[in-house]
Amino acid sequence: MNKVYPDARAALDGVLFDGMLIAAGGFGLCGIPELLIAAIREAGTRDLTVASNNAGVDGFGLGVLLETRQVKKMMSSYVGENAEFMRQYLSGELELEFNPQGTLAERMRAGGAGIPGFYTKTGVGTVVAEGKEHKDFDGQTYILERGIFADLAIVKAWKADETGNLVFRKTARNFNVPAATCGRVCVAEVEEIVPVGSLEPDAIHLPGIYVHRLIQGEHEKRIEQRTTRKRESLDSTAAAGSETGPTSATPA
Numbered sequence: 001m002n003k004v005y006p007d008a009r010a011a012l013d014g015v016l017f018d019g020m021l022i023a024a025g026g027f028g029l030c031g032i033p034e035l036l037i038a039a040i041r042e043a044g045t046r047d048l049t050v051a052s053n054n055a056g057v058d059g060f061g062l063g064v065l066l067e068t069r070q071v072k073k074m075m076s077s078y079v080g081e082n083a084e085f086m087r088q089y090l091s092g093e094l095e096l097e098f099n100p101q102g103t104l105a106e107r108m109r110a111g112g113a114g115i116p117g118f119y120t121k122t123g124v125g126t127v128v129a130e131g132k133e134h135k136d137f138d139g140q141t142y143i144l145e146r147g148i149f150a151d152l153a154i155v156k157a158w159k160a161d162e163t164g165n166l167v168f169r170k171t172a173r174n175f176n177v178p179a180a181t182c183g184r185v186c187v188a189e190v191e192e193i194v195p196v197g198s199l200e201p202d203a204i205h206l207p208g209i210y211v212h213r214l215i216q217g218e219h220e221k222r223i224e225q226r227t228t229r230k231r232e233s234l235d236s237t238a239a240a241g242s243e244t245g246p247t248s249a250t251p252a
Helices: 034-043 063-067 083-090 101-112 176-181 231-244
Strands: 021-024 048-051 071-076 095-098 117-120 134-137 140-146 150-161 183-194 213-216
Touching: 021 176, 034 063, 034 150, 034 183, 048 101, 063 083, 101 117, 101 140, 101 176, 150 176, 176 183
Parallel strands: 021 048, 021 150, 048 071, 071 095, 150 183, 183 213
Antiparallel strands: 117 140, 134 140
């Protein structure tokens, strides 16, 4: 079966519908499926429930779907970097199911493994535990969390071969791997597609059995929080060093 599609719009053809649950990979703006998100916006699919660590930022990532009011509910860990996300939540326009980050990742992983639920101590005694089943094991209280079974998973990887084996770079592995496994259909966007056999088997992070459709594209890779030092401070530091000279002698 040919898994490679010409673009994001083609790769999502026939799998989008109003009211669906989407699991999206990425953390902040790292490893987000930006091309697929843009295609969902273009398609106009509405009343979406999206399981993702966060919702990008204003004007980029999942934030663009919030701006067009296509998202009905977020299942997330973090709101902070997206002012529109916070505004919609506080005004009651958007449903929000808070999840600790580890719990959210495990809910995705559980869904991918066919596990309907699991018990965890995380969140016991907080608002996270409200309305959930409590059970004691060995004198400790745990709450029941449900596995996530998404209609669609959208993920971003570095490389893929033509069968969908994926390789991620650095922290882009975060939520992408569990998100990919929990989707009934998984669509992946990558920077490079290589021939079958080109990838070292031990370097593959996600087997192609989980990936149904695949696209290659150019990515913006926007920086979420750019932190730099002022140039003049660097110049003054260098100048001070040249004036004072070395602080210790080096043996000849």
